[in-house]
Amino acid sequence: MGQILQVVFDALSLGSLYALAALGIALIFGVMKLVNFAHGDVIAFSVFALLWPSVDAVAIIFAGNLPWFLLIPFVLAIGAGLSVLSEIVVFRRFRRANPATMMIASFALGFVIRYFLLMLFSSRPKSISLLPALSQPVEIFGARIPLLQLITILITMAVLIGLTAFLRRTRFGLEMRAAAENFTMARMLGVRANRVIMGAFALSGALAAAIALILGSQTGTANIMMGANVMLMAFIATVIGGMGSLAGAVLAGFLLGAIATVMQTILPPDARAFRDAFVYGAVILVLIFRPQGILSARGTKERV
Amino acid sequence: MSLLSLANVSVRYGRLTAVRKVSFAMKEGEILFITGPNGAGKSSLLRAIAGVTLPANGRIDFDGHDITGRAPEDIARLGISMVPEGRDVFGGLSIEENLMVGTGMHSHERGWRARAQNELAAVYATFPILKERRHSQAGLLSGGQQQMLVIGRALMTHPRLIAIDEPSLGLAPNITDQVYERLIALQKERKLTLLIVEQSSTRAMLVGGRMMLMRGGEILLDGDARALGQSEAMQAAYFGYGDH
Numbered sequence A: 001m002g003q004i005l006q007v008v009f010d011a012l013s014l015g016s017l018y019a020l021a022a023l024g025i026a027l028i029f030g031v032m033k034l035v036n037f038a039h040g041d042v043i044a045f046s047v048f049a050l051l052w053p054s055v056d057a058v059a060i061i062f063a064g065n066l067p068w069f070l071l072i073p074f075v076l077a078i079g080a081g082l083s084v085l086s087e088i089v090v091f092r093r094f095r096r097a098n099p100a101t102m103m104i105a106s107f108a109l110g111f112v113i114r115y116f117l118l119m120l121f122s123s124r125p126k127s128i129s130l131l132p133a134l135s136q137p138v139e140i141f142g143a144r145i146p147l148l149q150l151i152t153i154l155i156t157m158a159v160l161i162g163l164t165a166f167l168r169r170t171r172f173g174l175e176m177r178a179a180a181e182n183f184t185m186a187r188m189l190g191v192r193a194n195r196v197i198m199g200a201f202a203l204s205g206a207l208a209a210a211i212a213l214i215l216g217s218q219t220g221t222a223n224i225m226m227g228a229n230v231m232l233m234a235f236i237a238t239v240i241g242g243m244g245s246l247a248g249a250v251l252a253g254f255l256l257g258a259i260a261t262v263m264q265t266i267l268p269p270d271a272r273a274f275r276d277a278f279v280y281g282a283v284i285l286v287l288i289f290r291p292q293g294i295l296s297a298r299g300t301k302e303r304v
Numbered sequence B: 001m002s003l004l005s006l007a008n009v010s011v012r013y014g015r016l017t018a019v020r021k022v023s024f025a026m027k028e029g030e031i032l033f034i035t036g037p038n039g040a041g042k043s044s045l046l047r048a049i050a051g052v053t054l055p056a057n058g059r060i061d062f063d064g065h066d067i068t069g070r071a072p073e074d075i076a077r078l079g080i081s082m083v084p085e086g087r088d089v090f091g092g093l094s095i096e097e098n099l100m101v102g103t104g105m106h107s108h109e110r111g112w113r114a115r116a117q118n119e120l121a122a123v124y125a126t127f128p129i130l131k132e133r134r135h136s137q138a139g140l141l142s143g144g145q146q147q148m149l150v151i152g153r154a155l156m157t158h159p160r161l162i163a164i165d166e167p168s169l170g171l172a173p174n175i176t177d178q179v180y181e182r183l184i185a186l187q188k189e190r191k192l193t194l195l196i197v198e199q200s201s202t203r204a205m206l207v208g209g210r211m212m213l214m215r216g217g218e219i220l221l222d223g224d225a226r227a228l229g230q231s232e233a234m235q236a237a238y239f240g241y242g243d244h
Helices: A003-030 A039-048 A070-089 A101-121 A148-170 A173-180 A183-188 A194-217 A225-242 A245-267 A269-289 B040-052 B074-078 B095-106 B112-126 B129-130 B142-157 B171-190 B201-206 B227-231 B232-239
Strands: A137-140 A142-146 B004-013 B015-027 B031-035 B057-062 B082-083 B162-165 B195-196 B208-213 B216-225
Touching: A003 A039, A003 A142, A003 A148, A003 A173, A003 A194, A003 A225, A003 A245, A039 A070, A039 A101, A039 A225, A137 A148, A142 A148, A148 A194, A148 A245, A173 A183, A173 A194, A173 B040, A173 B095, A173 B195, A183 B074, A194 A225, A194 A269, A225 A245, A225 A269, A245 A269, A269 B232, B004 B040, B015 B040, B015 B057, B015 B208, B015 B216, B015 B227, B031 B040, B031 B201, B040 B074, B040 B162, B040 B195, B040 B201, B057 B227, B074 B095, B082 B142, B095 B112, B095 B142, B112 B129, B112 B142, B112 B171, B129 B142, B129 B227, B142 B171, B171 B201, B195 B201, B201 B227, B208 B232, B216 B227, B227 B232
Parallel strands: B031 B195, B031 B208, B082 B162, B162 B195
Antiparallel strands: A137 A142, B004 B015, B004 B057, B208 B216
């Protein structure tokens, strides 16, 4: 019983990370058909924003020493700010370009952010202790769950509920949903394209920063490549979920987390090193049977 | 003074010219039908007015503003509401949400929420079926109901001019009658200016007003709908007799 519970919590917390990241990608894809591969680098940037530039192995904490009620808004603002800035400086110029061009631009932007971090911090991973109180375990029905895992899951649930409420109950949410279905039509009804797109980037960046906080606390290291793996899984989740479908992205994120965790448990020890190969195998199977994704999005109309 | 005026407007897609140096003007409260065969450039003309397609040259003025090449949202905010061909409802949104999308453009004004509610009540009074189904997904409506929804949605923005692309497309004749009946009633009630694109001239002759015939990207005829509809010039121009 305790062991099963342990697996469930592992799956939920890993799935939470993937779901949050997939949501960040799907939000932007929904309004401008851009697959933003710089998303992973926004995650890394948000962690490094807590440190002073240095090439030492031990990080010099800058904002990381703030109390949590200041630290969290600070990091979220950094992520949202960088994301909005990337829209204004880079993606706005590609609005009328085709999706492939925009995707390549996002790769380029990702490299710029990553090498900017490399220049300031070097590629050596740094040990940091973010919110150390969270690594203590708590006991639930005989399973010892790290407090952080529990908080990750709770935060993700809160974010999902909050975002749903935002999209369903606010004027801005209504405009975003309309724009995601048919951008041109929304504009012909007076919905401001720039505002909606910047809103999507801000939300997406804040989600990336939330992941940065969780990853940073979980691993205790800051690494310029730390967003890459999550980004890849999140991208796969948005594809499986049905490009642009927010619910699909979240669902597929949790599904991937569950598959990865279960594989880790049931695969024979010798095969565990190849866990990701099995996960990707499962992805291929899903796509063979549902090439349009689990929940395919409406509104495949072109944007202007 | 005219409400909408176009001067030498051309629309090109690559090497294809869809609209060729079109000029015309509309007075406030006027009903203008643009008819013509498939590929005449009618929809391209509407898209250029709405700001969705950038005109290659020429100038479009609305209510004293030069709107040539302005963003669709700016043009909508000046008072042109576009109902595109194929009834672009937001299928995943409820009917009421569809209607409310466009009201945000007035959110800087005082009391806009109350006005939006009044407007909503008025649209529901005109189209009772929409009220009945206001919480269901718009994608589940029939073609006729969707047409009513997009007209209602256009009205919600308080426009001075509504441009409608083929409102009868894919609708049964009696449903088309209903849609037009409400549309014309609304036009009279609110002194709306209507720019309607239809392939055939029958509807224009029934409703009356002004009619223009487009073919090959140009306006060939312009005049009273009923008089023009019965003329031989109309037949000749529509089918292009004697051209080749």
